Amino acid sequence: GAVVSQHPSRVICKSGTSVKIECRSLDFQATTMFWYRQFPKQSLMLMATSNEGSKATYEQGVEKDKFLINHASLTLSTLTVTSAHPEDSSFYICSARDSAGPYEQYFGPGTRLTVT
């Protein structure tokens, strides 16, 4: 089946530093990848849609200068949280849509970010 990996699975960083999270589709090509954030006991919140070779589309209220997204290849998208603050602490999940398929998105295992 379609596998999506995310790295790292957990990261702790200090306020003011930047953190990069990688999302890879392992056995399929993904023209489109999505970045989500999940708050405790809440549903997934879409942050941005990432299309290979073009700029990401951010959802309303998501700061594009704070959450930098790069989708340089058909199998890799990265999310960089810049100048992290404690309120950025959250569970970040990426998903990838198989370019050869209809609508299904396949999710990575998530990254737990803690900013101290």
Next chain:
Amino acid sequence: DQQVKQNSPSLSVQEGRISILNCDYTNSMFDYFLWYKKYPAEGPTFLISISSIKDKNEDGRFTVFLNKSAKHLSLHIVPSQPGDSAVYFCAASARSNYQLIWGAGTKLIIKP
């Protein structure tokens, strides 16, 4: 404005019985519907989907029913097993942008 609604935050079912999870939507432009299962601190796992041209799709123990006139879909799990205990999310998509619009989730608890 919630376009996809899962009105039951939780559901408790006896092991071996049928679990029925419900989902309602408001946007008539949605043409594809998906169910995902999620364990804590993990990414969602795709379970089953259905296109708006169908009213039923079955995969093993999982069956999804779509009632377009009522803008309602449901996921049936038969028989329910302890490993089915998780949060189930309903999601919908429109052909235009492939984004998934998510429901709030229903926590399914399978009792032994």
